Amino acid sequence: MKFGIVIFPGSNCERDCFHAIKNVLKQPVEYIWHADTALDDFTCIILPGGFSYGDYLRAGAIAHFAPIMENIKKFAEGGGYVLGICNGFQILTESGLLPGALQRNQNLKFICKNTKLRVENIKTPFTARYKEGQVITIPIAHMEGNYIADKETLAKLKKNEQIIFRYCNEKGEVDAASNPNGTLENIAGIANKRKNVLGMMPHPERVSEKVLGGEDGVHIFKSVLEKMLAG
């Protein structure tokens, strides 16, 4: 049982994720180089934040065709746990492992701040430790976090309970004022139908221990760990 963190040229949150798994969760974790193709015996793969390939063309567009991605697709399709954070989420939508797309923030600014999120679905391997509707604080730091999908896709996301996190206010109300980037229906994170692939714009690794200012994010890693331990 082992976590793997993929490094693309331009990834810049891989060490934070590594630290959260190795020193906070105290679990085995290894880096995976984008140009490799072998995926060894990983149980959970993390696609970290950053600017893979400089975000050239579109965020995540070129990373989608990195040599390692073919096996990551197979891994995900076989039920392996894949967590895409920020740029990782963008790579997952570009790869078609998650529906929809992430376009530029409506105000055209890079937004870096704490956001409140409402946990919309706890019946996933990544959110089992939260309470339904719990309000958590996790920071965002992105230029393209404005999630879009057509009506049919949105209807499917709702029907299959694939919307996992929404931006909300302190009371947990999902309103326009809490929407940082123009994202469709305040969506901050979604999963695939099977729920083994989660993509989210907020950075849970940045709130994985008290010294960092919060622990609201660590439960994503702990949830998936518990799931992994349970087999």
Added chain:
Amino acid sequence: MFKAKIKVTLKKAILDPQGKAIEGALHALKYINAANVRIGKYIELTLKEKDEKAARQKIEEMSKKLLSNPVMEDFTFELEKIK
């Protein structure tokens, strides 16, 4: 050999905040009749292919696969035979 000129634009239904910002700037410059500004990408490439039909097919394919994201973008292209 062919030269392809590919234009990638956001789908009509998708709000283009960059276009909106530029429209605002144009209005500030007193070009008040300017409207519907949309930003896109322009990509040029050459393709070693003898047959035009095959070249078209290849450009179509690469535009769908990598150059555009069909979820939010449309593309058009022109093909020109070169030496």
